[in-house]
Amino acid sequence: MLDLARRALNVAQLLGASYVDVRVMERTTEGIAVKNGRVDGISHETSSGFNVRVIVDGAWGFASSARMDQEEAERIARRAVQIARASAIVAGQPVYLSPLAPQKGNYRTPVQIDPFSVDLQRKVQLLLDADAAMRSVKGISLTSAMMEYSRERKLFVSSEGSEIEQELFDTGAAIEASAVDPHSNEIQTRSYPNSFGRQAGTAGYEFVEAMNLEQHGARIAEEAVRLLSAPQCPSGFTTIILDGPQVALQVHESCGHPIELDRVLGMEAGFVGKSFLTTDKLNGQYRYGSDLVNISADATIPGGLGTFGWDDEGVPAQHTNIVTNGIFTGYLMSRDTAPLVGMSSNGCVRADNWNRLPMIRMTNVSLEPGTWKLDDLIADTQDGLYLSINKSWSIDDQRLNFQFGVQVAYEIKHGKLGRLFKNATYTGITPQFWRSCDAICGPAEWTVWGTPNCGKGEPMQVMRTGHGAAPARFRNVQVGVGNWS
Template identity: 85%
Template sequence: MRNIAVRAINLAQQLGASYVDVRVMERTTEGIEVKNGRVEGVSSGTSSGFNVRVIVNGAWGFASSARIDEAEAERTAQQAVQIARASALVAGEPVRLSPLAAQKGSYRTPLQIDPFTVPLSQKVQLLLDADAAMRSVKGVTLTNGLMEYSRERKLFMSSEGSEVEQELYDTGAAINANAVDPASSEIQTRSYPNSFGRQAGTAGYEFIEAMDLVQHGVRIGEEAVRLLSAPQCPGGIMTVILDGPQVALQVHESCGHPIELDRVLGMEAGFVGKSFLTTDKLNGHYRYGSDVVNITADATIPGGLGTFGWDDEGVPAQRTPIVTNGIFTGYLMSRDTAPLIGLSSNGCVRADNWNRLPMIRMTNVSIEPGTWKLDDLIADTDDGIYMSINKSWSIDDRRLNFQFGVEAAYEIKNGKLGRLFKNATYTGITPQFWGSCDAVCGRDEWIVWGTPNCGKGEPMQVMRTGHGAAPARFRNVQVGVGRWS
C-alpha cells in the first residue's frame, strides 16, 4: 500500500500540486439479521481502494480507484490534478490549510475478542435466543434482531511527511419487539439497547456480550404489549426526564450537527442545511444552555464510535470543549475551514469509504456527566414525565426547532414512577431547551451511545458517531402537540 501512496504523491507534486494526501483503505463488514425466529440474512463483504486529494492553484481536486497498483496510482493522481486545475478556474478564495506537523505512527482499536473470530453459529444463536425470549411473551407479533461488525484498515500519507496506519473495529447489536392491536392495527415497539439500527462501539465481540440481549428479551416484549393498552401521553408544559439514549440523540441532532463548521459557513446548505450557531456567536458570550450543560467533542473516549488515532486529514484525535457551563465555545473543524475563522483543525474530518471525499463529521459529541443518580433525580421530581428510547424525530435545517417522539413514557408523581404512557412527544427550540436543563446524572449512568448511520453530504455518506450521555432533566418542556416558534 505504501508504494501506491508514494507513487501518487510524487507524480501529483511533479504535476504542480502544492499539497497531496493519499488514503489506501480496506473495509470488511459482516451482518446478521433474524426475524420472528428465523435467520433473515447473513451478509459479508470487503471493499478496498484508494484516493488522491490535491491542491493545485488554490483549489481542491479528488479522484479515487478500486484498482490498487502503481500504474493506477499515477492515473488517479493525474486525474485529481486535472480536476483541481478545472476547479481553480472558478473564482473563489484559495484553499488554506491550518498548520500540521508531520504525523507518524499507528493505532488499533483496543478489543478483547475479535468479532470475526467468533463462530458464525454462536453469533446467530445469540440472536435467535434473544428472539425466542421476545416471542415467549403473549401478544408479541413481530421480533427482530441485528448484529453488525466491521474492520477498517487504512494508510494515510501526505506530501507534508505524514504517514499513519490504523485498524479500526466497530461492533454492535440490537433487538426489538412489536405488538399489534388486531382491532385497530395500532403498532407499538420496544427496542434494546437502542432504536434505529443498533447500539455500537469501537470494541470487540465483548461489547455485544455485555448487552445481555437474551436477558432483556422478555422485558421489552412485555412493554411492547403493555403499550397497546396504555393511555396516550398527556400534553402540556411539563418537567421531562430523558433517558440516556434519548439525551444522546438530542445532543446529536441539536448540538452535533450545528457545530459542524462547513454547515455554519454554508458549504452544506444545499444538501443538509445550515446552522443557528453562526461564527458571531463564537465569542464566549453566547448562551447555548444552562450552567450544568457541558458538551465536548472527544475522539479519544474508549469505545466511542467516533474514536480513532488520527482523522482522515492526519490530524491527531483530540478533545475540544463545545459548550462550557452553558456557553458556546467551539466547532468541529477541518484543515481548510478552521483558518477561515482564525483557528486550526481539531481533527474532525472523516470519509465513510475510499471513494468518498473526507468532510467534517462528528467524533464523540457528548454531554459531560453531572452529579445526580437517576433514582434521586426521579425522587426530586414532584410532577413530570420520564421518556425512554427514540421513536421519531424532526428538526429544521438550522437545527433550531425540533420535535422528538419516544417509544415509552412514564408518569412521575411525588417522586415516583407511575403509569406507562404511549405516543409521547416533546418539542423545543434548541438554546431554550438546553437552557431548561437543571440536572444531569453522573458518571455511573453515563454511557457512550453509538449512532452508526448518520448521513451527510452529496453523494450521502453514512458515518459512525458516538455520544456520551446520561439521563437529564428539563423544566417547562412542551409535551404533546406543541407550537414551533
C-alpha cells in the same frame, strides 16, 4: 499499499500540486439478522481502493479508484490534478490549510475478541436466543435481532511527511419487539438497547456479549404489549427527564450537527441544512444552555464510535470544548475551514469509504456527566414525565426547532414513577431547551451511545458517531401526542 501511496504522491507533486494526501482503505463488514425465530439474512462485504486529494492553484482536486497498482496510482494522481486545475478556474477564495506537523504512527482499536474470529453459529445462536425470549411473551407479533461488525484498515500519507496506519473495529447489536392490536391495527414497538440501528462501539465481540440481549428480550416485549392498552400521553408544559439514549440523540441532532463548521459557513448545506450557531456567536458570550451544560467533542474516548488515532486529514484525535458552563465555545473543524475563523483543525474530518471526499463529521460529541443518581432525580421531581428511547425526530434546517417522539413515557408523581403513556412527543427550540436543563446524572450512569448511521453530504455518506450521555432533567417543556398512523 505504501509503495502505491508514495507513487501517487510523487506524481501529483511533480505535476504541480502544492499539497497532496493519499488514503488507501479496505473495509470489511459482516451482518446477521434474525426475524421471528428464523435467520433472515447473513451478509459479508469487502470494499477496497484509494484516493488522491490535491491542492493546485488554490483549489481542491479529488480522484479515486478500486484498482490498486502503480499504473493506476499515476493515472489517479494526474486526474486529481486535472480536476483541481479545472476547479481553480471558477474557485473563489484560495484554500489555506491550518498548520500540521508531520504525523507518523499506528493505531488499532483495542479489541478483546475479534468478531470475525468468533464462530458464526455462536453469533447466530445469541441472536436466536434473544429472539426466543421476546417471542415467549403472549401478544407479540413481530421480533427481530441483529448484529453488525466491521474492520477498517487504512493508510494515510501526505506531502507534508505524514505516514499513518490504522485498523479500526466497530461492533454492535440490537433487538426489537412489536405488538399489533388486531382490531385497530395499532402497532407499538420497544427496542433494546437503542432504536434505529443498534448500539455500537469501537470494540470487539465482547461489546455484544455485554449487552445481555436475551435477558432483556421478555421485558421489552412485555412493554410493547402494555403500550397497546396504555393511555395517550397528555399534552401541555411539564418537567421531563430523558433517559441516556434519548439525551444522546438530542445532543447529536441539536448540538452535534449545528457545530459542523462547513454547515455553519454554508459549504455543505444540501442534505441537512445550515446552522443557527453562526460565527458571530463564537465570542464567549452566547448562552447555549444552563450553567450545568458542558458539551465536548472527544475522539479519544474508549469505545466511542467516533474514536480513532488520526482523522482522515492526518490530524491527531483530541478533546475540544464545545459548550462550557452553558456558553458556546467551539466548532468541529477541518484544516481548510478552521483558518476561516482564526483556528486550527481539531481532527474532525472523515470519509465513509475510499471513493468519498473526507468532510467534517462528528467525533464523540458528549454531554458531560453531572452529579445526580437517576433514582434521586426522579424522587426530586414532583410532577413530570420520564421519556425513553427514540421513536421519531424532526428538526429544521438550522437545527433550531425540533420535535422528538419516544417509545415510552412514564408519569412522575410526587417523586415516583406512575402510569405508562404511549405516543409521547416533546418539542422545543434548541438554546431554550438546553437552558432549561437543571440536573444531569453522574458518571455511574453515563454511557457512550453509538449512532452508526448518520447521513451527510451529496452523495450521502453514512458515518459512525458516538455520544456520551446520562439521564437529564429539563423544565417547562411542551409535550404531546404524536401521530404515526
